[in-house]
Amino acid sequence: MSDATDAGKAKQTVWYKAADRDVLPEGRVMPATCGVQTICLTHHGDQFAALDNKCPHQGGPLGEGSIENGYLRCPWHGWDFDPITGKPAGGYDDGVETFPVEIRDDGIYVGLEEEAAHVRTVSDVMAETMTQWGVRAVFGMVGHSNLGLADALRVQEEDGRLRYIGIRHEGAGAFAASAYGKLTGRPAACLTIAGPGATNLLTGMWDANVDRAPVLALTGQVDTQVLGPGAFQEIDLTAAFGKVAQWSQTVLHTSKHAELMNLACKSAILNRGVSHLIFPDEVQNLPAAEGAKAGGPRGRVTARDIAPPADALDSALDLLGRSKRPVIIVGHGARFDMDAIIALAERMGSPIVTTFNGKGLIPDRHALGCGVLGRSGTPIASWFMNESDCLLVFGASFSNHTGITAKKPTIQVDFDPMMLGKFHSIDVPVWGEIGVTVDLMRQAFEGTGGNPRWTDQRSEVAERWRIWRAEKQTRLADDRGHGLNSASVFAAMTRTVPE
Structure with a gap:
């Protein structure tokens, strides 16, 4: 290192090896990464030079340009600069910064000022807030219009607070974040650039x-200064996400930045949906106010284990008490409460069928597991629904794909009151957290010794599976004159694919 002085302050110059001596032929240019900065390395005449890689016009990458007629030409708009001095052609004043170069035995070295200490930005405040709300995964693609935010996420990852997973298409990141939310109940984030990068999220966001x-x-x-006239990749993202996001805001210079992230996280968690934050490019790098504090969930979120109204619970228990062959149907909304639901089913001797989205919530090998109901389901599930005298439904949407009948007395339990009786009238709608409601039902039945009217249907479940498997076996040899049928293919896969 060598010292340089500027206005009385000592600054350090750090020398980076940019390239081997024989890599860059005369008359050529190339980009080179030195520390955290990309420079444009040129070879013109018998001289090497290092210039800022950004064209002052619109930031074009000069290292991807060419030397024509003695000038370095920007690949985007053809701006010309002296390849050694960086001065523009035609006497203009928008030249390019240059950096000292040394030719050493082992290569070409470029001297850059020592990287300045990191200045905390509004993006840092928001990223810190996000991690304090429990966001531990970001699926993203870094590009020209999210660099400030990406750097803030990098800092959080280096501090061990989150994991950044780079993706090759924004749609993949959207579906990954959606799957993470479904499996854990906690939000993950997906990061994109402006314009088409953002709109590529939409299908995955609709999935969520x-x-x-x-x-x-x-x-x-x-x-923000070019919003409106139709700048490159400008899209009204608030409108684009208007239906899919239950909460969407733009981050502005004057925003309360930690509070915006607080509301985004809170809305995603409590509303169980998509929260959308739009980051204009220049806002991302604004210095944070001195002493700005990150937000977090403390004092912002109440416990969500809310019990159902007593009248609704009593009505549900009464209907179950009068039934002989109750059947339990579980949907995707019951995925975090299956241990309690299975215990309740075992107490009642009641079969459990699942919706298409609830597939796998109870194994088919369980004594009360009956598979999936509906178009993508099994005849076991539909048989038990049709033979029941009461349906106890947890966390299901009543989609037409599943086809839960409206002809049976039904108890529907859901945390979202809008889902109760959404498609037709329900005998007993119960608004409450599913886990809490199941526990209250179990306690009520344990206190009374259960219901002697209930039929223990375990043996029937085993018999219906035997009938269905025998039917499938008869189909294996039925090729209908066209070779192997699908049943034999899936049977072979079942035998050979590991558990």
């Missing part, structure tokens, strides 16, 4: 919206 998965969508945006 429909299945009530908490997700944070963090999208870049063009500079």
